[in-house]
Amino acid sequence: MHQDTPTLPQDAVPSTLIDFARRLPELGRHCELLGLHGSAAAALLARLLPASDTPFCILAPDHLAAERLFEDLAFHAGGADGIYFFPHWGINPYEPLNPHLELETTRIVSLAALLQGKARAVVLPARALMQRVIPKDTLAELCFTLRPGDEFSRSRLLSLLVKLGYNSTPLVEERGTFSMRGDILDLFPPTTANPARVDFFGDEVERIRLFDPATQRTVTQETAALEILPVREMILTEENLEVFSRKLKKRCDDLGLPRPLRESILADIREGLLFPGCSSLLPLNYEKLDSFFDYAGAARWIISDPTVVVHELERFAAAIEEGSRRCSEKKELYTSGEEFYLPAPQIEKRLEKEPRIEIQPLEYLTLKREHPVFRFTTVANTDLRLDSDEEKGGMAALAGRLEQWARERWTILLVCRQQGQAERLLDLLAGHDLHPGFHPQGKPPDLHPGSLGLTLGNLSAGFRLPEEKLAVITEDEIFGPRGRHRTGRKSRPKDLLSSFAELRDGDFVVHADHGIARFHGLLHLKTNAMEGDFLHLEYAGGDKLYLPVDRIEKVSKYVGAEGQAPRLDKMGGNAWEKAVLKARAAVEELARQLLKIYAQRELNQGFAYSPPDPLYREFEATFPYEETEDQLTAIQDVLKDMASSRPMDRLICGDVGYGKTEVAIRAAFRAVMDGKQVAVLVPTTVLAQQHLETFRERFSNYPIQVDMVSRFRSPTEQKGILARTGEGKVDILIGTHRLLQRDIRFRDLGLLIIDEEQRFGVKHKEKLKRFRAEIDVLTLTATPIPRTLHLSLTGLRDLSIINTPPVDRQAIRTYVTKFDDDLIREAVLRELRRGGQVFFVHNRVHTIDAMANLLRRLIPEAKLAVAHGQMAEGELEKVMLDFVAGRSNLLVCTTIIENGLDIPRANTIIVNRADCFGLSQLYQLRGRVGRSHQRAYAYLLIPASGAVTAEARERLRVLQALTELGAGFNIASHDLEIRGAGELLGAQQSGHVAAVGFEMYTELLEETIHEMQGMARTEQIDPEIKLGLSAFFPEKYIPDPNQRLNLYKKLAAAESEGELYDLVDELTDRYGRIPEPGMALIEVMKLRVLMKRLKITLAEHDGRELSFSFHAATPVQPDKLLGLIQEVKGRYTVTPDFRLLVKTGKLAAEERLQTAKKELLRFLELC
Template sequence: MKRLNLYGSAASFYIADLSFDYDKILVVVPEEEAQRVFREIKTFVDAYFLPAWDVSVDSGLKPSIPIIRERMRSCEAILNRDRLVLVTTVQGLAQGVCDPEAFMEDVVVVVKGASVDREEMARHLVDMGYNRVSVVEAPGGFSVRGDVIDVFPVNEENPYRIELWGDEVESIRIFDPATQRSLREAGAVTIFPFSERSFVPLSEVVDFDVIMGIDPDALESEREDASFWADREVDLPDFDIVLGGIPDLPKEIETGFLVDASLKGEKRIDFVVLRIRELLKSGFTGFVVADGEERVDALQQLFMERGLSLRRTKYKRGLVRTGLYLLVGHLSEGFVWEKKGIFVVTERDIFGRRRLRRKRARTRTKGVLISSLRSLSVGDYVIHRDHGIGKFLGLKKSTVDGVVREFAAVEYKDGDVLYVPVDKLNMLQKYVGAGGEPPRIDKLGGSTWRRVREKVRKEVEKFVQELLELQAKRALAKGYAFSPDTPWQREFEEAFPYEETPDQVKAVEDVKRDMESEKPMDRLVCGDVGFGKTEVAMRAAFKAIMDGKQVAVLVPTTVLAEQHYETFKERFKGFPVNIEVLSRFRTRKEQREVIQGLKEGRIDIVIGTHRLLSKDVQFKDLGLVIIDEEHKFGVKQKEKFKELRANVDVLMLSATPIPRTLNMALSGLRDISVIETPPGGRQAVRTFVSTYKRETLRKAIYREMERGGRVFVVQNRIEGLEELRDTIKVLCPAVRVAMAHGKMKPAELEEVMYKFVKGEIDVLVSTAIVESGLDIPNANTLIVVGAEKFGLAQLYQLRGRVGRGNDVAYAYFLVTLGAVTEEAKKRLRALQEFSELGSGLRLALRDMEIRGVGNILGKEQSGHVAGVGLEEYINLLEETVAKLKGTLREVEIEPTLVVSFEAYLPDYYVADENVKMAIYRRLMSADLEEIEDIKEEVRDRFGQMPDEVEGLFLLSKLKVLCKRLGIIRLQQRSVGFVMEFVDEENLKKVLSLGQRFVKKKDKVVGTSINDPKELVEQLATLVQNEVSSKS
């Protein structure tokens, strides 16, 4: 066995380079390093990754998509690649690889021009583990709609659309799952299985030339861990080469690019360029690694400005002559390999800290037709703008005057049903209220809805008026204008270990701009837990201290005060800033000393609960107040906050996300900064789903205890909590266990939480109260018992409690065998897929957003949201703001259209009711340009359009034109169309189109045109001419 003193990126490069000497290489890596090593090897050569499943085989759930994807790609590579670099973990080795014969039987290849039986293909896809869905948005989904088959192969980055003519494949197109629009043609598609039927040991499938191990001590520890979980002995293979930090051996490769860590900015870049020139002069070949495609141009430009050419290449040993080359990939640090005459430089070497890359969220374009927050399902509560709250019964067809029409049926009180035609579906909104309580259904034709709506409108007007008055007072008030940033401020910000997210940068800029203004700051920073609000607050605090001002940080609980104290102390380390805490956990003598220090100006930052608002607490020169989670304070404290706002700068932090629409409606009324981007750099929480077994509970707790951490154990009911605590005491007798739930006295609960924060308790058994507020970097294991009983938003928030430090965190969702419904499976699956806040989760978190309305606007407004629903509340808010600011738009008319052509989506064309509703509602709110866009999209997704669908697009265009031309009623008769107008002015415009348009009576025009297409063309010409004359 060969042992080499090699670690980090240099070890990854060594493995990549070795692949030119050997055909098949296996690399066994510790779990925490596996992704990094895999990505780094891939920077230089093709490589594959074989991870272990993140669910137990007996849970009945599938592993997460990234894991299935990597395992399937590895399986295909093992079978078909002559050269192979395979990275795996001890657990991956223990699990083995899918049976190659079964894999080959399952793989489907579809080629343009080939013959396909759609039902047979659908059956085969289900057998392969794929799910039949209405809209294909994620890997592992497929749908069959007439002649169109959509499928998202697990081995591909985008889904494919297969269009048939009879049984022949007419076209294959790659499409965007976000917009559902085709991107480009493809000649064929290969579909890998989405499940593994059986496993075989890796050694039975591949004869590796070289087996390598990285960090043998860590691998041995993981081997013991794997044996512990598997209840059988797991063996490591015999390694040919072992790599690691082996102190008794000379370094094989010099790691780090030998840059002085204190160098920053231009000086650092110039130093690196000088070092590169020296190495190139000595005959070395150099590689600069860009963190992504989007960085290529910037790096080439940077080097060109300094007289060095950076040529794009792929690494091939011996083929690269002396010079400087550019690679795209992921490398954590650079190195110099004297023996081979090679050096590698990373962006971290050049810029001083790694630019943490984040996955770009797919942007959803205007033409998106997929389910959203506003999509409707049968049984949902809906609001009709004129008739109020009812229950959506689904879409119903009816023949009226020989014409088939489709309606949305809404049930009201006493079983009355309102049928809403498709052209009026924009009048319907999904009811989204507060707290998840079902609303009271209105009576059709009753006056309750109008009264409620009017009452809410008046209350909204009062609320907006108060905000505008407050804003006007603040505009007149003269506060303290803070100085621009000092060099120390920049040094403090440079010490932040992560790269700021764009939202964080903007929030910091907003806060500084407010502080530098003479007007007292009153800004709210909103963002999910862990998104970096505290860093924004600490930068504001530092800025205040630079001007000799004092800072008060107010938090709702004593535990949080202690926590913030530790966070602030750690972050301000190395700077002459005096930080203290004032809470009941301090002795009376300590409290007196803090109060005296504040009065004399010796203390710069004080952190505390409402105790800071007491009369005996006086500041020498208070300049900034930071309030964390204001909604958790009492009425008296909130009144005190109002007084504070008149004199000093106030910065509020809230962990509840707010709906973007509400944020926009409030713009100009409240200063709000929203941090929506999750931070990069933090390791994703490793999420496991398994059936509940006492042994699993014991092992998960001991796994965390062995690394000196702490554990949250959560179940959703207080009943049975004591029993769970006692079970843990029996299973883990050496572990200190305590219990916490909402029915405990506040002081008692606070005491338990404080002990947990301080490390005097190892395992906290609680209800979902741990959802809110606490940040315990050392608590890195969460175990949820009965996970199937929790909502997605709850589970997401619970998981956010762990993984706040630098260690890998684990979340175990333990489900009751046989009790997991399809809905619960979907929730747990979503959590596996979204280690960060993704779009799918965003929708599921709407209940958090509704809570956010109450937290930001106050409980009273939250009640009004419950009365009329979120969408209608925001409509009223926007209308009121516009009215009070004197910018109210004229009220848009809602035309009635009576036509004798069919205009709907037949079931054989669009089968899924949710998809239909999404198309109808989008169409009836679209403008002419968007209608054409949606038409292309529908044709692309569902194939050739039948007459009824063509009619639907004509109807939607007629509706837009009627709105634009003031036509409140359009009726198609046997002799032509008849139009009724809002006013004479609009009537005259239409008469100007010529002799075929004749005035019948007051505000009514008739036309001999009977073809709706022709009418659309004529009216569109008039609208277009109007637009042209205005521009």
């Protein structure tokens, strides 16, 4: 890999991909390849894989280059089977951080694949080659496979999983977790796309299935084998702990570190606590680490861009030296560089001895050559983007070239990342009479000369090879770069049931009859001959209510509009009844207002826009990201509204960065193309500036004039803009409430877009009402709205909710670490080096300037600014505007950034004293970064002393684990949504939400709206069943109380026997055969379903008789019931209080149940 003076490539052998693949067996130990552009190198490697009997190790300069090469190779090879990625840890040497679990598991899977001979190719960056790895023998011992029929001690298996780095959790949703429930083990190893469910019979593995982590239901019935690998490189077996203890003592002695520090570290390691930076002690965990070369064995090496690879190795060597020097100065524990890393010169020498192919991006050769050089004449597709530009002929020019290539018998493959973009491209090409064959995702199609195909896949770039008449073209090369696609797992649907699963002891709940209480968990009680689970509720004055789980339907988790703690109600008091009556009256007033506005809009006539045309489709295709499902639905809703002659009044809800602005941009494009003008109204000058940049960028290829009025424009500029707007020369005008002043005249205003309407004052809102009657209005809000409220308002307020994060967003790497000057400096500089910006959140106004001064001293290279809520409005606006524009790049601020600016360049957030924030606050703060295709980082700083409460530690652990966007944040996002509901409904309604709780409020609203729309009100029945049965799920069957609680709630909410049968399937799938008391509970719930239908409020057995109480609204016909009583004389009696008694005599529990069911089915025939 030595680099001599470059000269022109005189002796290169011309080659094609096919020729070179044929020559592989006769190649020497070293050759060089030139002229491979775009993804041609990956296409060539894909052709080499079947021709080689040894694996390829493909070395790229850095993580991004390696990741792209891996994806390109997987595409060209027709899938990633046998192709592995071996990333670097992603942190600097000796930083007080631990690598992310996803990186460690990816590394371990690759090493195991090499060890087991499964790998055809492994792609890795230069840094990953330098770091030493877990010894081969150790990894071989710790990898094992479970198969049906195997005998495996369960207790031994569970302790082994803990040693391999797995965490025990009640619910398995994330990789590296497991849960044991009775005879069922759920676990999520690194080797499967979905978690696995292992059924045991004693210690024998009975069967293995895979399940969906979102629904927890089985997706494959049988799996022949389950390979289990460690999830961490630091494996804490007894043997390793002995080695660790001995080597730790020696290293601390060598460095002169005190004994208490050593003992503290050892205690944490023994407890399995992965404190920040403990991964860098990896060399202490084993007698001797191996290198990647030890795993690679006789592999053939492919080195992409050798000069840059050498440069990266040298850079990383310097970082290792710097890291160890820093630790030495600070008297901190660190391991020696030789033990942990391979020296760069040693790697270079080793590679020179390996059989290798070097891919040179630049065409030069060394003066004297002793190895063959092959030259390819591939062409990059950089010229195609110009062809699709409107000014250069648009799609027509590209279509012309495709037609010409097809006539010349070229094989042409077009590649799109997603179905939506593929369909658009097919539509656009069909307009030019070109009809590519469409091949869904998977193996790239076998195309023949003269054919044009389109497939789905992840490909960084295409290429053309004239000698082979082959063209591969990506969507980016036609429409311009788009965000890179990453598919995240779907998060579980957030509903009120899942919020119930998050109930903790001490939380507030609402009982529909008795009001607000404090929940104290599930109690298992035995009374007489029966036992069961009860909800323990505490009311004012210490009153207690033990509610049987079959009546749990009456209870909901309390969440108020602002999340404030409510007052407990008194059992038997009338305060609760009054609160419900007041809320009902307020809800009626709100419903009346909504119905009035709705009726008025139905009468008004507006402008009906033309349907989308090819120009609109082309504009859609230039959107630089992949639309989410919710976003596409919102766009369709808006276009449908605009095509109607009724004025549009739609609200789009969705978090900042979830794509609301693009919905507005599409609507604006539609309006302007039909000759109308658009006004965009925003609450702040900063947002106005942001929208101006976004709109101008999106419309840059179209003759659309976008301008802005704001206080940052001079009076002369404003005058000119207003004059051009009046003449119709400005198509889209953006501004703050200045837009509502009388001197602003439009020639033909057709659409008003309002961003964050709730932030405008009452006076401005009145003016906006005037617009709503005449033109189309589209309102955007970053405040999340609960789906339950959305459903209650269906048909009254046109709402579109964007709940799904953009598909190309990368998960935010979240680190919990102690406050450390060097770490903060490095985190900020890492972001600034890539042209990004940093938020530093310090939530104490009185010390924020002192913190800013500390950061100025630490990072003099940064352009620092300070922002907090106590600054004058104009001053704060100026600071934020400078940050948005990139004039400052480190913003030291309070939680003011929660409030919704979209700054895609800001991809690092550092939160000081993260232990003082709630989970929902941290979730919202973290969401301020990661808005572009760049990897985002969140550093949650805790005090250097590490003094953090157990509760705060748990919050931080949860947050660190949840790298997937939105994953598992059911309760945090639920609380945020409730606040959003308060903002949407207004302050007056929020008070009533606080008084009765959100779920009760939405029920009242839905009920009232239905009544006003003329629907009959259905009386809700809460049947009481007293049959003396033991009906519950034993703790042994469902150990986690929250999961038990959630399943009780699900059962109570079932409205048909079909739903109950589905739940039986779910229980059997997740927990195994349902025990007797659980089946009794299912049967009781079936009785409840029948009683609700028959409107029977009570079924009770007193030892001799079964009694039923009928509600006045029962559908059972009295004359038919009388007929039954007379028909079976002596069996039935009616009491003065209208209860029906059925003589049964003494019955066993099962008989009581069956008799009650038989009688209810008989009553059903009397309806």
